[in-house]
Amino acid sequence: MNFPTARKWLAIGSGIGIEIGTEDLTVTAARVRPSGARLLGAATIAGFRERPAAGWGATYADFVKRAGASHLSATVLLPRSDVIVRLLALPGVAGGDLAAAIELQIDSLHPFPEGQAVWSWARLGGNGAVLVVIAHREVLDRHISLFAEAGVKVASFTFSGAALYSAVRLLAQPPKSGFVTFAQAGELLEAYGESEAKSMFSAAFDLPLERAVGLAAAELRLDPGIEPLGLAALLPKLKGAPSGFDLSRSALAYAAALAGACPRLALPVNLLPAEYRTSNSRWMYVPPAALTATVLVGLAVLVSIAPVEDRKYMRALESEMARVEPLARKAGALDREIDATRSRSRQLDDFRRRSKADLDAVLELTRILQPPATLQSLELTRSSVVLAGGAGQASQLLKLIDGSPFFQSSEFTGALTHSDNLDGFRLHAIRKGAPQ
Numbered sequence: 001m002n003f004p005t006a007r008k009w010l011a012i013g014s015g016i017g018i019e020i021g022t023e024d025l026t027v028t029a030a031r032v033r034p035s036g037a038r039l040l041g042a043a044t045i046a047g048f049r050e051r052p053a054a055g056w057g058a059t060y061a062d063f064v065k066r067a068g069a070s071h072l073s074a075t076v077l078l079p080r081s082d083v084i085v086r087l088l089a090l091p092g093v094a095g096g097d098l099a100a101a102i103e104l105q106i107d108s109l110h111p112f113p114e115g116q117a118v119w120s121w122a123r124l125g126g127n128g129a130v131l132v133v134i135a136h137r138e139v140l141d142r143h144i145s146l147f148a149e150a151g152v153k154v155a156s157f158t159f160s161g162a163a164l165y166s167a168v169r170l171l172a173q174p175p176k177s178g179f180v181t182f183a184q185a186g187e188l189l190e191a192y193g194e195s196e197a198k199s200m201f202s203a204a205f206d207l208p209l210e211r212a213v214g215l216a217a218a219e220l221r222l223d224p225g226i227e228p229l230g231l232a233a234l235l236p237k238l239k240g241a242p243s244g245f246d247l248s249r250s251a252l253a254y255a256a257a258l259a260g261a262c263p264r265l266a267l268p269v270n271l272l273p274a275e276y277r278t279s280n281s282r283w284m285y286v287p288p289a290a291l292t293a294t295v296l297v298g299l300a301v302l303v304s305i306a307p308v309e310d311r312k313y314m315r316a317l318e319s320e321m322a323r324v325e326p327l328a329r330k331a332g333a334l335d336r337e338i339d340a341t342r343s344r345s346r347q348l349d350d351f352r353r354r355s356k357a358d359l360d361a362v363l364e365l366t367r368i369l370q371p372p373a374t375l376q377s378l379e380l381t382r383s384s385v386v387l388a389g390g391a392g393q394a395s396q397l398l399k400l401i402d403g404s405p406f407f408q409s410s411e412f413t414g415a416l417t418h419s420d421n422l423d424g425f426r427l428h429a430i431r432k433g434a435p436q
Helices: 003-009 053-066 095-108 137-150 160-167 209-220 251-261 282-305 307-368 394-402
Strands: 013-020 025-033 036-045 074-077 083-089 117-124 129-136 154-158 179-185 188-194 201-205 238-240 374-380 384-391 407-412 417-419 422-431
Touching (some): 025 251, 083 201, 095 117, 095 129, 179 209, 394 407, 394 422
Antiparallel strands (some): 013 025, 025 036, 179 188, 188 201, 417 422
16 A cells, blocks of 8 residues: 555544634634545634634634534634745754754744744655744734633644645645645735645735746746646545535635644644643543543442442532532632733733834834925835835835835835926835734
């Protein structure tokens, strides 16, 4: 039996996948068998960022209950803009030495301050390629707190590329000649591809599809005219799904559910600290069940040997439980009040940080755009800024903005014009470290 066939027969399990979108959460639950995959359910939790976590958490709990997946922990795809993806070539490095080799290079792979990077890695194939995924600790902590407040059990925080790499290999093999595919992520195009020259390519583009395809093909050393594949065509075909389900709109969440269903066959890229992870496996209930059975057998023996003493003991135990129960209820209510107060405090702190960051960004733009420069429009979001106006030498603005500690990756989104001794411009830049 060759490896792909053996891998297919090991593909047994169920999983929940959650894609964190710009405004919504896309959730799917799937069951995998060697004969194919079946969708247990799909849902979109709209506007989760503006809703209380407990509110959309209840919606999620209702969905997994209806799907018969309440016992499962979710595989969550972080937004592509929240992670940095690096592909390292480490041929000849033994498996036991890979972690140390990566740690030696990690500070050169990200722009975060010391101690603020969280990373995970996985080996790709047998050619020495190693995938390294990095996130800012503050961003990761924010997602951990959000899902904890919502009561969502999480097994893994990963990203779309790792989920797709695992899902397309679960029941079949990807095209050997290489491919590229795209998914819409808010205003960005999220690209994923593979080729003989590069084991994996993952990036987000703020470009038209034609230009994004060309750039992705160049990175993968593929034909510039390559036709991108649809995500639905790459993933295992569904043997069953709820009526009206559109796989193309939930493909990334479906891929995450497949990876979560068979974690031992998926890339072990997990940014969630071990202390926050929960397990999908029903086998984790075997030890407590066995212990419970042992206790019950022991109780039966005690009852048969000393029924009178046992009844006296049980009455004393019930009396003690009745005495302690009101105190336990009060403690539980106090814990809930403390959690609610902490949540409100965190929300106020987040609001203050956002307001200050926005004001700092506007002041920085005021410093950069000195007279006679004029500004006709300013669009400031959590992650980017769009400016339109006129300047004496607009071509110098990109250098000035990229040199600022508040912005990066600036580019003109239209051709420069000239009128009244001023160059008309419209440009877009990414904000650095703005609170989300």
